[in-house]
Amino acid sequence: MSGGKERLIYLPLGGAGEVGMNAYVYGYGKPGKERLILVDIGVTFPDMDSTPGVDLIFPDMTWLIKNKDRLEAIFITHGHEDHVGGIGHFWAQLGAPVYARRFTAALAVRKMDEQGVDVNNMHAVGPWPEMVEAGPLSVSFLPVSHSIPESSGLVIDSPAGRVVHTGDFKLDGNPVVGEAFSPALWNEVAEPGVIALACDSTNIMVPHPGRSEATLPPAIAKFIKDSTGMVVATTFASNVARVKTLAEAGHAAGRSVCLLGRAMKRMVAVGVDTGVLEDFPHTVTPEEATGIPRENLLLIVTGSQGERRAASAQLARGKFLGLSMKEGDTFLFSSKTIPGNERGVLRIVNAFSEMGVDVVDDSSGLYHVSGHANRPDLEAMHDLMRPKMLIPMHGEHRMLRAHANVGEAKGIPSVVAVNGSMVDLTGDRPEIVEHVETGRTYLDGSVKIGAMDGVVRDRIRVALNGQVFVTLIMDENDEPLGEPWAELVGLPETGRSRAPLVELIEAAADSFLGRAEDKVLTDDDKIEEGLRRVVRQVSVEEIGKKPEVKVVISRLS
Amino acid sequence: MSGGKERLIYLPLGGAGEVGMNAYVYGYGKPGKERLILVDIGVTFPDMDSTPGVDLIFPDMTWLIKNKDRLEAIFITHGHEDHVGGIGHFWAQLGAPVYARRFTAALAVRKMDEQGVDVNNMHAVGPWPEMVEAGPLSVSFLPVSHSIPESSGLVIDSPAGRVVHTGDFKLDGNPVVGEAFSPALWNEVAEPGVIALACDSTNIMVPHPGRSEATLPPAIAKFIKDSTGMVVATTFASNVARVKTLAEAGHAAGRSVCLLGRAMKRMVAVGVDTGVLEDFPHTVTPEEATGIPRENLLLIVTGSQGERRAASAQLARGKFLGLSMKEGDTFLFSSKTIPGNERGVLRIVNAFSEMGVDVVDDSSGLYHVSGHANRPDLEAMHDLMRPKMLIPMHGEHRMLRAHANVGEAKGIPSVVAVNGSMVDLTGDRPEIVEHVETGRTYLDGSVKIGAMDGVVRDRIRVALNGQVFVTLIMDENDEPLGEPWAELVGLPETGRSRAPLVELIEAAADSFLGRAEDKVLTDDDKIEEGLRRVVRQVSVEEIGKKPEVKVVISRLS
16 A cells, blocks of 8 residues: 555545535545545535434545544635535544635634634635645635635645646626636646646536526516515525625615525625625614515525525514515525425425415526536536546536546546545546545434434334334243333324224233243343234234334343 | 305315325205215325325315215226325225226226225216216216326316316327317317316416427437437336337337336236227337347336336346346436425436436426426416316415416406315305315325324424433332333434443433432322433433433332
């Protein structure tokens, strides 16, 4: 491992094979001794299907924690949760200086502080050509347009050459807030030659060129001007350009603007504090809003994905902070529903419909544009950077594969490198040289648990099958003392025979114990196995389900 | 209630406020004495978010079961699960003759037989102008185009006039299999005057006219002809027109056709048996298929919605009946993903991507058309039928509302009548005269449970919070015998302090009991309350979660 020539490696720990929880490692040095940097440390969000009760999902950082003595620095490309959300939770285990641009740093610092991390480990740095030295690597933040201010690609220089990591991006010459995409600047970076372009793949399936954020303000302004009752609009809070567009449209239509939802207020505050958001219209508090005629109000709220606790869902359930919607009001989704969130979004749409509220979504294309580069834009990026090789990242497998196919078709050696694939960038084409064990780590309450620990699996099993607890006391002579007790969780009270299921289970358990031989009665494992069998048998007969069974035996001895 | 003039009523018990589990009651007679018919009795499918472990969801039929002596007949418009899926499960409680056209009846009979219902209660009847007498109502099946053969609207004649219930429909002059939509026939029905049109609302949000099924065969044929490796295509099995188009395209491309998945084989068999499906190409068995070169094979498989147990998902996981996909093969979704199923579909798409399989979906518009009428087609139906009033049905609330708005805008009195709204159709406009309690009934294993019974709620709680089960023995003197035991389900083993959570919980429970006064120790409720409190307290401190707590106290006395 430790012999051989120096090499430049790329190792995704998260984000390559999914959209979410980004974490990309780069390193330079002799094999196994590479000095490392981490680019982004994000989260992804749980769902009831696979992760009930989980609070957040992180990449499995075990490999990097084991190699923390080799970690020179952490770089955060931008402030979206899937890029910065894990910084507070993992910093203590990684212990390297963190670098980000000012707006991103302001968001990250808060996350670090919440987890008790010394915020002095965060270093706000300026854009290219400012460079951060990280062992054998030098890293610079290259401004790019995306749906949050101060997004950056990274220029990573090594003795083996230059890598460009795009981060999340779109080609927007007029992003309303923040820096426009500058082909000249990126071309300047490409000039000396780029050995590898690690490139966003999110929208590789979208065949038409993306549209600029600047195409939206006229349509949004008209929409709000033409609305009669109260207007409520939602978008991602971090899309401060959109929030500003909405607020300005409300203001222009003579409406008072009220921000609802903690994230919405925080993002605007950070935007103003860090100077990225200028001239944001005056806003009123929810208390003030309650005193303003509804036709003079615009609420800008969190919850574009139908999240249960966000402001949109609260309004869909009734009153929120004294404000409520009613017939004649309008709700605007200035956002796209992320696949998997449809049910939650439709739940609130139908709730608004019941109130008589008109709901308008992005299906017209007038009120939302994506923050990611579509296929033609990705190709334009390839052409601009002229890399020796292309590493598709930030995407589900199908996206990485489609992106690699696009690269190969243009003669750029490409690779589908999913989480855990260590890619050597030093040769003529990307070569997967090692597989590192990766996976997911769950934040469950306040505890980090492994996705494979079985904790969540057990919860899913109970959710699907219900649970029976059987309690049994064995006396000093290894005989049952009284009858076994059963407790049912999540099971119907009665089934086929109409007799209470709990009684049938207790009778069957009792009968089993009455028939059981001494070698069973003296062996807890055998009792448990037997009771589990009879409980399941009765359950299948009665209710057609095989519940999870736990047996607790107390021996008086 | 029993006084007053005869009236004609419409009462949706399911399907009005959702897409799924359709069940519409019509009646004629004096208020509270109306003689009734039921139109359709469908199911909807559970999801992990709200109905974990549930097998099927039915409308709550309590009202109709209570009034079964007034029920004259049951009519099934077509063979989709959301229209016929409940017939076997509820027939015994309803006990009325069932009428359907031949293909639908063949599917329904199977469902009745599976549930032990005498299939002689099913009567296969011919289309309009054949009439079925049902008390004061006469009912006729009016052929219409949809995505399954022999779909029908119903002409419901009463002394108060004619109602037309569209059923699910689209305006397709060439549906490939089955009857074309005939404007002349529907116009003939409208001639004497229609007092109410109960109309499908599924696609009211789609602004452009729908396309014919007949637009697909050329594109599908070209697609399959141009593919190189094995081609696997999925669609709803019940869309036998599509299945035939796919099979013919495969055949034309010189491929052997193999049907995979029970529903796929059954639907084609029923189609052939009932004569609706003619000249279906020869198929091979999976065993035969394993001996055929992959470039000469077309598999037509179930699982267009990513269902875990369907053929598509099985292939995504590896070998299925000896067949497996590999690099160079192609998978075609000749289907649309129903909102809420995105995660399951993307799971298999990414699994195929990992195998190197190219996946093609309907995003091009070339390989799928909807079975429901879009807004302009719905308006064409309104114009054709010229009803006195419009009752939007078969849709989520937002769809019913949008459809009612379209009707009102054209001067047709309309109403948003959700499940449980009894509408009097006798007057000048639809009037909601009564609200009947409705809801959902779950099939859980083999048992029907009410959605509000708390059974599923308890499962969801455990899935979100985990469960602690505490066992305690109290001796004859009301003193704890030994220490309490705890069992944990779905909770991390350790938390903040790194000590085993189960031990910390047991210690806290023991300490609580040691401190407890006699008036607590003699009162099971007080013990339980106290133990629940301390268990949750320890859990919050250690793992940041409040688990569900069950306490079992065994008293030796």
